[in-house]
Amino acid sequence: MRRVEARHLRYALALAEHQHFGRAAASLGIAQPPLSTQIAALEREVGERLFDRTPRGVFPTAAGAAFLAGARRALDEMAGAVVDAGRAARGETGRLRLGFIGSALLAPLPAVLGRFRRTHPDVRLAVQEMESPAGTAALLAGELDVAVGRATPRGVGAESLVTVPFWTNHLVAVVSTAHPHAGRSTIGVDQLAREDLVITPPDKEPAVSAMLRALFAPERCPLDGATVARDVHTIVGLAACGVGVGLGPDSMRRVARNDVWFCDVTPRVRLPDLLLSFRAADRSPVLAAFLDTVRRTCPDVESRLDRLLAAHPDTAARRAAG
Amino acid sequence: MRRVEARHLRYALALAEHQHFGRAAASLGIAQPPLSTQIAALEREVGERLFDRTPRGVFPTAAGAAFLAGARRALDEMAGAVVDAGRAARGETGRLRLGFIGSALLAPLPAVLGRFRRTHPDVRLAVQEMESPAGTAALLAGELDVAVGRATPRGVGAESLVTVPFWTNHLVAVVSTAHPHAGRSTIGVDQLAREDLVITPPDKEPAVSAMLRALFAPERCPLDGATVARDVHTIVGLAACGVGVGLGPDSMRRVARNDVWFCDVTPRVRLPDLLLSFRAADRSPVLAAFLDTVRRTCPDVESRLDRLLAAHPDTAARRAAG
């Protein structure tokens, strides 16, 4: 025999368990002589007698007992390695680094992340808030696995990313409960044009800013002197202070405060969709599992994601099999 | 392939290391095609693709990375098991339960145990003081591995024990520095007969008590009204208090006090030897190592132990080889 193989460990453990060559061999599904020769070969390889063959049974020597303990651990590790591989392949273990814009934390991230944590408790989630352009850059730099933003990735390398819209927002206005508009269910764009506004700065979410700018007549645009805030909660807070009318996505309604009032904007203004981006070449099972969770959680984008996921052969095969 | 073998783990690790089938195979001393087939068989057995074969190299998939981590641990455990077996066979690990009479702690146990601890730091020593008859009983009950006492084992099962004398003591007397005999280098047995004595009780060390009794004329024996103490230190302490002349083994001189004085007894009285006992059937390498330490530490019993150890075939063979 050249080297110690897993077979020898299995044989030694069976022999220790049955204390009898014949019965141990039977439990292993082999005849007694091969077991004798394999144990002898193992002892020769280890360099120590591992079993005492007595007329009353076969018992491990001190060396044998020490060896058996290690053998048990080794076989456990081997079995564990196979299990770990399967779990990793199914995306049940590993790491997912997610970057997102703050407003996505109102919806739909709570539902998606909550479900993912429940179904994949052993995946380490590294989640950080970042503005859309930074998310694209981090994705390309390999520092993120998934980015959630409102800006379609542009620039060098952007074609290596896959982007899928997965949440739709409409514009809502928020005012202090002391504001004249408080209590109204809707507010018109023309009315907004006469108000002091609180909005997100242009450099933060360019797509949103561009869209808002298109909403108003360029000659006397209320955005020009508007108050800016980088965070949804700040927009709502400033509106509550009476600084002006805050504008943001309808998910802003989830900000729980009793000193503000939300109005739909008429006509209904659709904001740039929340987009989910990832590297097209990324075959990480954790990513596939996350996308699957997104698919199940956001039914309106199911078909679109399904088409994309079909491009992942492994994932597609796994879903077909499951 | 029926089952995952250690070979597959070694191959997978080599492949991960070299990221190249040909070079990995070369490092394993095999040709490239068998490596391909073995890796394929492993992947089939695990049920997951473990390596991505790209034009720029071979890289582990997520499943492969998880598997490789476990494979590394498994092979480490296997190697560790072989090492552990060797160490156990050489008596470098394990447990030694030693019972001894208190006076042995003065000499020669400090030297023997000190040396053994230094040469066998990973052997757990369970050491407890016990009187000679209790040591024999514990040895027979399998609760001790070695017993050190002054009484040759007698009774049922005693023939299954091996006993070897390994330390010789002579009788010394101890008196307070205020005692008339203080300052004398020797004291005669006839003088002792006229003194109040402090001795060990008869039930503790029968062999010593019987020997002392033989020392004096039976008609007016000083032992009859003697003060008894179960511990060497107590004997010395009572002597220091002026209670009487303490009698004990010459190792008693190691009791460090400046208020006592030791005198040799003339004529020189040899006490029953310190005896070391163990089960003849005990093939424990730790015991063998301990006996070897005793042999090296107590040169005067070397030849006697050598003859006994020659009866242990394993041990004898090991010594011949080393």
Place this chain on the structure above:
DNA sequence: CCGCGCGATATCTCTGACGTATCGTGCGCC
């Protein structure tokens, strides 16, 4: 003293691991 149970040994068989030869393919180079 013989029979029996058990592990070791002898010998044969056949699986499967490995070697050699060759193929398919994707990339690079002129």
Place this chain on the structure above:
DNA sequence: GGCGCACGATACGTCAGAGATATCGCGCGG
């Protein structure tokens, strides 16, 4: 852009060695 080349996969023959069958050696009990 076609050819060459590097690399992994495949085909197939070979042989080591794992396992099966038969038998031996030995210690124990009746």
